[in-house]
Amino acid sequence: MKKYSILSVIALATAIVTLNAQEGGRAGRAAASITNVPAPTSPVTGNASAGKALYSTYGCYACHGFNGETGARAFVGRWGNLSTEQNFLTFLRGRANVAPLAPSTSMPSFSESALSDKQAKDIYAYIRTFKSSAPELKDIPTLNAILEAAKQDKK
Amino acid sequence: MAKSQKTSVGRRGFLKNAAAGAAAGAAALVTPPLVDAQGQGQGTAPAPARTGVPAPTQAQIDRETGNVRPPATVHTITRPGSDLMVQTLRDLGIEYVAANPGSSFEGLQESFIDYGNPPNKMPEFITALHEESAVTMAHGYAKAEGKPMLALLHGTIGIQHGAMSVYQAYYDRVPVLMIAGNDPDFIAAHTAHDMAGMVRSYTKWDSEPKTIDEALVAIQRAYNEAITPPMGPTLVVLGSEIQKDNAPNTKIPVYKPPVFVTIDSTHAREIAKGLLDAQNPRIAVGRLRTPEGVQRSVELAELVGASTSTAATGGPMSFPQRHHLCGPGADTTYDYTLGLETAGAQASITGPALSKTAATRDTVHIGFGGTVPGEGGRGGGGGGRGGRAGVPVAPPIEADAEASLPLIIEEVKRQMTTDQKSRIQARIAKHTTANHEARITAITQAVESKRAGWNGTPISTARLYAELWPLIMNEDWCLSSPSNFSGGHHVQLWDHNKPYSYLGGQGAGGMGYGAPASVGAALAAKARNRIVINVQTDGDLNYSPGVLWTAVHHKLPMLTVMHNNRAWHQEYMFVEYMAGVRGRGDDRAHIGSTLRDPYLDYAKMAAGYGMAGEGPITDPSKLSAALKRGVASVKRGEPYLVDVITQPR
Numbered sequence: 001m002k003k004y005s006i007l008s009v010i011a012l013a014t015a016i017v018t019l020n021a022q023e024g025g026r027a028g029r030a031a032a033s034i035t036n037v038p039a040p041t042s043p044v045t046g047n048a049s050a051g052k053a054l055y056s057t058y059g060c061y062a063c064h065g066f067n068g069e070t071g072a073r074a075f076v077g078r079w080g081n082l083s084t085e086q087n088f089l090t091f092l093r094g095r096a097n098v099a100p101l102a103p104s105t106s107m108p109s110f111s112e113s114a115l116s117d118k119q120a121k122d123i124y125a126y127i128r129t130f131k132s133s134a135p136e137l138k139d140i141p142t143l144n145a146i147l148e149a150a151k152q153d154k155k
Numbered sequence: 156m157a158k159s160q161k162t163s164v165g166r167r168g169f170l171k172n173a174a175a176g177a178a179a180g181a182a183a184l185v186t187p188p189l190v191d192a193q194g195q196g197q198g199t200a201p202a203p204a205r206t207g208v209p210a211p212t213q214a215q216i217d218r219e220t221g222n223v224r225p226p227a228t229v230h231t232i233t234r235p236g237s238d239l240m241v242q243t244l245r246d247l248g249i250e251y252v253a254a255n256p257g258s259s260f261e262g263l264q265e266s267f268i269d270y271g272n273p274p275n276k277m278p279e280f281i282t283a284l285h286e287e288s289a290v291t292m293a294h295g296y297a298k299a300e301g302k303p304m305l306a307l308l309h310g311t312i313g314i315q316h317g318a319m320s321v322y323q324a325y326y327d328r329v330p331v332l333m334i335a336g337n338d339p340d341f342i343a344a345h346t347a348h349d350m351a352g353m354v355r356s357y358t359k360w361d362s363e364p365k366t367i368d369e370a371l372v373a374i375q376r377a378y379n380e381a382i383t384p385p386m387g388p389t390l391v392v393l394g395s396e397i398q399k400d401n402a403p404n405t406k407i408p409v410y411k412p413p414v415f416v417t418i419d420s421t422h423a424r425e426i427a428k429g430l431l432d433a434q435n436p437r438i439a440v441g442r443l444r445t446p447e448g449v450q451r452s453v454e455l456a457e458l459v460g461a462s463t464s465t466a467a468t469g470g471p472m473s474f475p476q477r478h479h480l481c482g483p484g485a486d487t488t489y490d491y492t493l494g495l496e497t498a499g500a501q502a503s504i505t506g507p508a509l510s511k512t513a514a515t516r517d518t519v520h521i522g523f524g525g526t527v528p529g530e531g532g533r534g535g536g537g538g539g540r541g542g543r544a545g546v547p548v549a550p551p552i553e554a555d556a557e558a559s560l561p562l563i564i565e566e567v568k569r570q571m572t573t574d575q576k577s578r579i580q581a582r583i584a585k586h587t588t589a590n591h592e593a594r595i596t597a598i599t600q601a602v603e604s605k606r607a608g609w610n611g612t613p614i615s616t617a618r619l620y621a622e623l624w625p626l627i628m629n630e631d632w633c634l635s636s637p638s639n640f641s642g643g644h645h646v647q648l649w650d651h652n653k654p655y656s657y658l659g660g661q662g663a664g665g666m667g668y669g670a671p672a673s674v675g676a677a678l679a680a681k682a683r684n685r686i687v688i689n690v691q692t693d694g695d696l697n698y699s700p701g702v703l704w705t706a707v708h709h710k711l712p713m714l715t716v717m718h719n720n721r722a723w724h725q726e727y728m729f730v731e732y733m734a735g736v737r738g739r740g741d742d743r744a745h746i747g748s749t750l751r752d753p754y755l756d757y758a759k760m761a762a763g764y765g766m767a768g769e770g771p772i773t774d775p776s777k778l779s780a781a782l783k784r785g786v787a788s789v790k791r792g793e794p795y796l797v798d799v800i801t802q803p804r
Binding site (some may be wrong): 069113153 | 599602603610621624736779
């Protein structure tokens with residue numbers, strides 16, 4: 001079993017807290033704004049093409065969307081634990097959800113026997129290709145129409 | 156195996172076997188269990204089936220398969236009991252009866268479609284393809300209109316088909332009126348000594364009257380029980396004899412409306428005083444019973460100038476979301492809060508919980524979902540719905556908030572001084588401005604957040620709801636399907652100003668709800684120039700796709716927009732999680748929780764049921780135009796389906 005340094009555990013705990021704060025609740029309850037933290041520039045060693053298949057096979061899209069932009073756990077623009085390949089690996093291996101009896105909606109751990117380092121690095125390489133597909137608000141007529149209608153409705 | 160199947164007397168299997176036998180020739184129909192050893196089937200005593208239930212006789216088979224006509228009536232029926240039953244329902248204002256046909260109510264069905272002038276109106280017979288759908292139609296209708304329609308069920312088998320929907324309506328505290336037929340002289344497996352016993356644990360009241368007079372009283376009582384808090388489904392079992400018996404001199408009893416429990420005059424005075432003396436009163440509105448209750452809550456809020464909270468984004472019959480008093484108001488320090496069907500205020504009026512019903516029903520040893528008195532959960536708690544208001548709080552007053560509102564309004568009018576009137580007007584003006592600003596702030600944040608994944612493929616659920624809104628915002632619309640699995644983006648983007656704007660969840664979380672509930676909502680909408688929007692999850696539709704045919708057949712204004720993520724996605728995530736925490740990886744989590752290999756084509760499914768539609772749509776730039784075609788179609792009274800391949804959430 002992998003051992004983690006005190007620092008990495010602290011970093012992990014911080015990352016989890018950060019992620020949980022970002023996760024928010026149901027869309028209807030909280031309008032999380034889009035953050036535009038630039039994509040990381042740290043080195044990538046995996047194969048993005050192989051990672052694309054793994055992203056689907058391992059169901060990453062289930063919580064993070066097919067593009068990392070949707071769902072309660074979108075990460076494009078809020079890279080946090082994904083800032084480096086090593087951070088991603090640490091996060092993946094060491095999530096705090098240790099075998100609870102009841103399913104929760106938190107992200108589980110992925111042991112090395114379930115997902116190898118190579119596979120994880122491939123997934124990371126694929127994730128790093130994600131970019132925001134969100135246009136500027138001014139360029140989305142539908143959303144502007146909704147906003148304008150609300151402004152004019154002065155009951 | 157063949158032997159036991161053929162002795163089984165399930166209606167559909169029975170018909171199927173009989174039909175297959177007929178196709179193979181008459182000899183094939185005469186299988187050993189159905190005839191005696193000499194092959195003299197017709198008129199012989201029924202052979203015992205493996206379960207101990209008598210198998211049908213040859214005469215019964217012939218009757219069931221239509222080979223012989225029913226026994227000739229030996230006397231002239233001038234006024235069958237079922238005509239009176241239908242008239243009683245008509246007098247109660249029952250608009251629709253949904254049913255999948257069954258021989259145990261053939262007398263009633265004939266009256267529904269032939270009795271009266273015009274016949275088949277009030278109620279109109281709605282053809283359901285499954286009893287579960289029939290009951291859920293009634294569930295959706297009641298949530299939209301605040302009153303029951305009727306679901307008609309075949310004896311034993313129809314009741315059991317509908318049982319899950321009955322449970323959902325019970326748990327949702329929605330009034331659904333049900334009648335089941337019972338024909339003790341026909342197929343034994345379709346009769347029971349205590350027909351209602353199968354669903355007694357999750358119905359509010361039931362009866363099996365033995366005479367026509369008793370039946371008419373029972374129908375009226377069942378209606379009253381259904382609409383009286385805690386509201387819920389009720390069932391009357393009607394024997395085939397009293398449906399068909401002649402009743403030339405029977406009179407329909409005078410209907411007596413139910414009495415709703417209200418607060419007393421002392422409470423009304425205290426609440427009125429609290430609202431009027433407060434510098435910044437608040438009214439927290441949960442889920443009321445009817446549109447009239449919603450109107451009265453608006454009247455009270457406007458009268459006292461109270462800012463309000465609403466449950467309208469979570470379900471029907473609550474305060475209009477965009478009313479100028481709905482919102483945080485100019486000052487969020489509330490010094491007196493009145494809760495209407497919601498607890499946690501200085502004064503809260505909440506109707507009785509399901510535990511009140513459970514105490515008189517056969518539920519204690521089942522104990523599902525907290526409906527046992529003293530337990531937690533939806534049914535056993537204080538009865539409140541909706542959000543909590545300020546603190547400190549007082550124990551809720553157990554009464555019907557809607558019925559209590561006129562007393563409070565009257566008392567407010569009596570106590571209000573001229574000074575208070577002017578102060579209230581000034582407060583209303585401040586609240587109006589503040590709430591409008593709050594709304595603009597909220598919707599600005601919302602549209603900003605909905606940009607995420609806007610141009611992505613598959614299509615984001617936020618974009619799906621966003622593209623719908625400009626197309627319907629100037630229509631009279633009803634969002635009929637639960638949004639809990641599709642992101643709930645309407646909560647932030649749409650205006651929920653009508654009692655039926657959003658009909659909320661399934662009740663007990665059971666699947667197979669969205670489409671039939673939407674058909675029920677569309678029945679309510681049809682005569683009211685309203686359109687129904689059904690954002691339909693794919694897993695849910697596959698429980699009851701036959702309702703698409705019902706929508707087409709009855710020309711219902713229902714737009715179905717598929718939130719097609721090709722999975723029972725919540726379960727997929729649960730399995731993923733479980734595999735993850737056990738260290739086994741998620742690469743097999745799709746087994747049993749996804750809908751792939753092959754993908755389902757919902758536009759083709761709709762076409763199979765005669766419904767116009769299009770898709771699958773994967774390109775977000777093509778979504779709006781498709782939805783526009785759909786809205787145009789339903790405004791013509793033609794239901795439409797748009798299959799949209801979406802992000803999981």
